[in-house]
Amino acid sequence: xxxxxxxxxxxxxxxxxxxxxxxITIIRGDSATGKTTLLEMMDACLRYGxxxxxxxxxxxPVAVYLTDNRKGDWKSxxxxxxxxxxxxxxxxxxxxxxxxxxxxxxxxxYYVLITRWSLKNLPYSVDEIYKLTEKGKYPGTxxxxxxxxxxxxxxxxxxxxxxxxxxxxxxxxxxxxxDELCRRKGLVCETAAGNSNVIACMRNNVDQNVLYIxxxxxxxxxxxxxxxxxxxxxxxxxxxxxxxSFEYMILKSGILEMTDIARLLENTYDYADSERFVTWERxxxxxxxxxxxxxxxxYSKRKLSNYYxxxxxxxxxxxxxxxxxxxxxx
Numbered sequence: 040x041x042x043x044x045x046x047x048x049x050x051x052x053x054x055x056x057x058x059x060x061x062x063i064t065i066i067r068g069d070s071a072t073g074k075t076t077l078l079e080m081m082d083a084c085l086r087y088g089x090x091x092x093x094x095x096x097x098x099x100p101v102a103v104y105l106t107d108n109r110k111g112d113w114k115s116x117x118x119x120x121x122x123x124x125x126x127x128x129x130x131x132x133x134x135x136x137x138x139x140x141x142x143x144x145x146x147x148x149y150y151v152l153i154t155r156w157s158l159k160n161l162p163y164s165v166d167e168i169y170k171l172t173e174k175g176k177y178p179g180t181x182x183x184x185x186x187x188x189x190x191x192x193x194x195x196x197x198x199x200x201x202x203x204x205x206x207x208x209x210x211x212x213x214x215x216x217x218d219e220l221c222r223r224k225g226l227v228c229e230t231a232a233g234n235s236n237v238i239a240c241m242r243n244n245v246d247q248n249v250l251y252i253x254x255x256x257x258x259x260x261x262x263x264x265x266x267x268x269x270x271x272x273x274x275x276x277x278x279x280x281x282x283x284s285f286e287y288m289i290l291k292s293g294i295l296e297m298t299d300i301a302r303l304l305e306n307t308y309d310y311a312d313s314e315r316f317v318t319w320e321r322x323x324x325x326x327x328x329x330x331x332x333x334x335x336x337x338y339s340k341r342k343l344s345n346y347y348x349x350x351x352x353x354x355x356x357x358x359x360x361x362x363x364x365x366x367x368x369x
Contacts (some may be wrong), residue, residue: 040147043308048094053183059124062313063163064151067190073171074153106130119150121147129154144317162257162318165191165281178338191262202367206240208253213285215343220368238264248276255281256320280364283319286327292355295330
């Protein structure tokens with residue numbers, strides 16, 4: 040499945056608008072924030088149509104998987120929804136399993152998971168975690184309008200001191216690039232060797248000033264742990280920076296000098312088919328590998344070519360970074 044899809048659900052009391060653009064979207068929030076109401080309205084509309092008094096609009100099919108409407112095992116039922124946006128209620132514990140994660144990785148559906156859990160088996164983006172927010176009432180009516188807002192602030196989460204160490208979740212080319220920057224600056228660079236290990240690195244470096252770098256495209260499940268630790272234990276001595284991915288930065292830098300790159304990056308949802316790419320990071324990696332094959336710029340995720348360590352190339356990539364990050368490496 041591809042594309043960006045606007046979903047509208049409304050009755051005479053309340054209205055929701057959500058934009059779904061990746062294969063995994065998380066909607067979080069405490070009780071009484073409208074999550075259950077949204078699901079129940081959608082389910083009633085699907086069951087009873089116009090008789091429900093509910094209107095639902097979307098350019099692709101929409102399905103709802105509640106805990107009380109399962110006719111068989113979850114996999115059999117989800118297979119009936121091919122090419123749909125599937126909303127799944129949080130009480131369905133199967134969303135926490137490795138089996139579900141494997142199923143999603145090759146699925147033709149988009150999934151919207153209504154959950155307060157951090158789903159460690161699923162690689163979902165920090166930018167696709169939302170909370171429902173009441174925006175006010177429609178003019179001249181009592182109907183309440185709700186939309187989705189980002190749950191976390193994107194980008195750079197700053198610290199109050201200058202970093203003396205950098206830790207990357209990447210152990211391959213991304214790490215090699217940042218290690219090169221750190222070597223020039225006289226900083227220590229280490230790898231956490233995976234998203235799940237970043238929080239352990241925070242615990243081990245609590246007395247140091249550390250910048251942590253992870254690909255935001257697949258770091259959503261680990262944000263809670265990291266944010267909690269940063270809030271209560273590091274005393275503003277660490278920072279977390281979440282670029283979309285290292286490959287995205289290379290593509291964004293203009294190194295490839297291809298006219299369609301800007302369009303592919305701006306409208307990734309129209310090109311990153313969920314059946315092939317479980318995250319946008321994998322789409323960007325595939326794109327970069329394909330476009331540089333058998334050239335001096337040939338890219339490998341495991342081992343970084345010396346081309347990407349050259350002074351001119353490094354400067355182009357650094358220009359994509361926020362100014363706070365550039366200052367650390369200058």
